[in-house]
Amino acid sequence: MxxxxxxxxxxxxxxxxxxxxxxxxxxxxxxxxxxxxxxxxxxxxxxxxxxxxxxxxxxxxxxDCHWEVSGAHTGDISAEMLADAGARDIIVGHSERRADHGETDAIVRRKAEAAHRAGCTPIVCVGETLAERDSGETLAVIARQLEGSVPEGIAGLVVAYEPVWAIGTGRTPTTEQVRQVHAAIAARMPAGTRILYGGSVKPANAAELLSVPHVHGALVGGASLKAADFLAIAAGAAT
The missing domain is CATH 3.30.160 (Double Stranded RNA Binding Domain)
Structure with a gap:
């Protein structure tokens, strides 16, 4: 099924x-x-x-979450605190965290482990920049990020592919580019791992993107702020 x-x-x-x-x-x-x-x-x-x-x-x-359970980390929030507040899943390694806060694959991995430790599902983000895409490094970058960011042995973990150059820009990869990357991720992950696509997902392109093989959902940014748009994207997943 x-x-x-x-x-x-x-x-x-x-x-x-x-x-x-x-x-x-x-x-x-x-x-x-x-x-x-x-x-x-x-x-x-x-x-x-x-x-x-x-x-x-x-x-x-x-x-996001910190990797420690508690401690002297002013301004940070642990996965346990988020779970206690009612969080079911935790996004880790979003490109904006990697770029704005210098998060490495090793840090993302620790955060994914922390989310799992707290009983939450980690959603681990990976993706290439425009320079990496243009230089033909996309699959190598994704492979490196998966190797460094995804802990082993966590059942139900989710991976989100978000081409950095498509986030908030209105640009989206072709369906063939999405298919290629999602197939490469699927080949490296345990069977049954859900792989989301993230990057300027809108009601107008949702059905097409969500019909690509190995695309098991979407990580939606700006379009999720309005219920009508978010529900329209969800409807695209059901078509």
Whole structure:
């Protein structure tokens, strides 16, 4: 049986308590058959959103975590704290964390291990820059990131392929480029690993991207901020 498509929304550094109106719209909507919805708001909203979504078909996740359980890490949040707040999944290694905070594959791996330790599902992000794509290094970069970032022996771990050059730019790879990378990831991961595509996913291109072999869902950025757009993408996963 084919695994359910996972449509995960990453709100990034967006969202105040007033954003609960978008959450309520998601909770009131009918989730398409064969589709699983996950929303990852900023850490300040995880507990409130998890409480509102309890008992629904909408999962609540987090965007990052520290690798330690606790300690003198001012401003950081552990995976255990996020799980305690109601997070079900935790994104680690997003390209913006790698670029803006200098996170290495080794750090991403430790964070993925921490998410698993806390009982959350790690969503490990990998992807190439435009320079790496143009120089023909895409598959080598992805292989290196998978080797360094993905812990062994974690059942149910999710991988998200996000070409850095497509995030927030409106540019998307061709379906053949997506197919090639997702097939390469699938060949390196245990059978059953869900592989998401992330990079300017919108209602207009969702169905096409989600029909590519080995694309088991999407990691959605800006389009997840509006319930109508997010649900339209989910509908594309069901077609």
């Amino acid at each position: 084919e695994a359910m498509k996972l449509i995960a929304g990453n709100w990034k550094m967006n969202g105040l308590k007033a954003g609960a109106a978008e959450l309520e719209a998601l909770l009131a909507a009918e989730v398409p058959a064969g589709v699983e919805l996950l929303l990852c708001p900023p850490a300040t909203l995880v507990a409130a959103f998890a409480g509102l979504a309890e008992g629904s078909k909408l999962g609540i996740g987090a965007q």
